[in-house]
Amino acid sequence: MTEKKQPWWKTAVVYQIYPKSFQDSNGDGIGDIQGIISRLDYLRELGVDALWISPMYCSPQDDNGYDISDYRNIDPMFGTMEDMEELIRESQKRDIRIVMDLVLNHTSDEHIWFQEAKKSKDNPYHDYYVWRDGKEGELPNDMRAVFGGPAWEWVPQLGQYYFHQFSVKQPDLNWENPKVRREIYDMILWWMEKGIGGFRLDVIDQIAKEPDKKITNNGPRLHDFLRELSKETFQKGELLTVGEAWGANTQNAKLYSNPDGSEFSMVFQFEHMVMDQQEGKDKWDLVPLPFVKLKKNLAKWQTQLYGCGWNSLFWDNHDLPRIVSRWGDDGECREMSAKMLATVLHGMQGTPYIYQGEELGMTNVRFEDISQYRDIEIFNMYKERMQQGYSKSEIWESIYAKGRDNARTPMQWNGSTHGGFTEGTPWIGVNPNYRQINAKAERENPNSVYHYYRRLIQLRKEYPVFVEGKFELLLEEDEQIFAYTRTNESCEMLVCANFSGQNVNCELLSEWRQAKQLIHNVQGKLGEELKPYEAVICIREK
Structure with a gap:
């Protein structure tokens, strides 16, 4: 009996591109498909296996392209269908697959x-x-x-x-109508024929809405619809499919990511990403990260999906602030904390996602005037909170911490004007720290955040324990150390990280001194004390 081969996406690392901000090729200040093509060698060198690209379909851009007016055409802002076909071909030459962002809950009112x-x-x-x-x-x-x-x-x-669950310009599709479903399946098959390697499904848990009963997500027919969708489309190829589900819990995630492939490869869930906001309030109402609660939440997903589901691993995306500014230290310890956060995430089971610039340790931006921002969510919050009597300093603190434009400032390629993103005027300003933090400088420094990410990506392919190992959380109540093991038949791996800016004793390390160090963000051997944001992965045979 031959051993069943792992699906390719289990050993893969995915890189997310927000095309508007990645690379401009024609000087109009907006990133485009030819810009992405020009950076494919950079992505191959990094070692990623797939590119998830935020929507590039024709759209009035009422909701940043998540309002699609034509599923089978590329918006002229980004290029042409010929450009898209070239991107697919050129990516395939480098063993990189394209994962398209697909919005099936609603269309644009201009569709x-x-x-x-x-x-x-x-x-x-x-x-x-x-x-x-x-x-x-x-x-x-x-x-x-x-x-x-x-x-x-x-x-x-x-x-x-x-x-319409979202903007008034985003009418909801009626999934009860079999003709709608057939149109969607035919469109997906059409993209699959072009060589697409997968799809990220936006707010997919909302397609089975029942508005008369005030049901939006997790409607009664949701999993019937998803199984039919998968059978008619995804199961006809070796695709990576990931469903974005803000309402996901570990129980329904087992349905979304059932190993039999009946729905999706994996799920995007967000329980761990809402912990630094006041309970019952919105994201602008900040609280310090409850670190022990974060560890336990991540451990819950690791253990409860083990062997019966698959999770996405991420800190950042186009809607979230930069993780090094959020839960690390974007000042003196920027590089150390960026590496530590990467270590903790990539050591877990699931498919890791890197958001553009995360591999450089890019930080949140602190614009000085509201006019420098572009996100409608920021404008609405600013106006509402000013009217409600919040102080300006409180409002700015929330914007600096959680604004979506933190993730949308242009990719920092080099130290030249606008960070090498464009020769024109960028649609949103570049973070002023681009002269210090950029891909050119990172690639030239062997100890950089970039090279650390490269090593993490390689390790995932070299050591099966990253993919298949059983997870166990250690030092569960420790307020500073995040430590866990991953174990398979042949070896045991320790991931140990100091999540704080202080030195901390860690007796656990004495047991692992003789083990092989796979990666360590500090030069030299392990001591009994972890330096601020120190992180290590060790492995030993059984």
């Missing part, structure tokens, strides 16, 4: 389906969306949209309301 749907109740496309009869001013119910205001929008010529 041809919705334009037709609004014409009449008898139009064949009308039932592609979620409608309710009513009278103007008498909403079907009091549901609210995520981006503010009611979740219902009146269309006078029809005498009906349509449902």
Whole structure:
């Protein structure tokens, strides 16, 4: 009996690109597909296996491209379909797969389906969306949209309301309609034929909504829909598929990421990323990170999905602040803490995701004027909190800590003007520290954050214990040390990190002094004391 080969995505490391901010090739200040192509050798050198690229489809950009007006065309802002096909080909030459971002819960109101749907109740496309009869001013119910205001929008010529969970320009698709599902499956198969290596499914846990019952995520038919979607599309190729599910817990994650492949390869869940905000309030209401709680949460996902599911490992993405500024130290200990955070994450079971610039230790930005920001969420919060009487210093502290534009400032390639991102005027300002923190400087320094990431990526491919090892949390109640083991049939691996800016004694290390060090962010041998943000991975045979 031959041993079953691991799916490729279990040993893979994924790199996320926010195309608008990655690399501009034509001087218009906006990143584009040719810019990505020009940096493929950099990504190959880093060692990543797949690129998850935020949406590049035609879009009015009401929600940064997550409002799609044509699933089968590239927005001119980013290039042409020929550019996209070239990107797929050039990536394949370097053994890198392209993972597209796919929004299946809603479209743009400028999509041809919705334009037709609004014409009449008898139009064949009308039932592609979620409608309710009513009278103007008498909403079907009091549901609210995520981006503010009611979740219902009146269309006078029809005498009906349509449902939108997000912007008013993002009408929700009606997944109860088999014609909608067929259109979606055909579109996915069309992209698969072009050589796409996978899909990240945006807010996928919301497609089975039942607005009359005020159900948005985890609707009763959700997993029926997902199994049909997978059977009709994903199972026809060797794809990486990841479902974004803010409502995921360890129980339904086992359905999303069932090893039988009936739904997705893995799940994106966010329990660990909301711990530094006040309970019951929103992300702007800050609290210090409850470190012991964080460890226990990560351990829960490691142990409860072991052998029956698969998780995504991430600290950063296009919606989150830079992790070195958030939970590390972006001052004197920037490099040490960036390496420590990477060590803790990449040592766990799951597929690691690196967000562009994370491998350089890029930091949050501190713009001085609200006009320098671009994110509508920041503008709305600033206006609301000023009206509510918050002090300016409180508001700015929240923006500096949690604003999404922290992740969206341009990639810092070198020390030249605008960090080598563009020869024009960038759509959003570059972080002023680009002269010190940039890819050129990092690649030239063998002890840099960049080279540390390269080594972590290599280790994942060299040592099966990273992929298959059983997880055990150590020093569970320790307020400074994050330590755990990963164990398989042949070896035991220790990951030990000081999550603080103080020296801390760690008796645990004395047991591991003779073990082989796989990676260590401090020069020299292990002592009994961990320096600020010191981290190490050791391994020993059984």
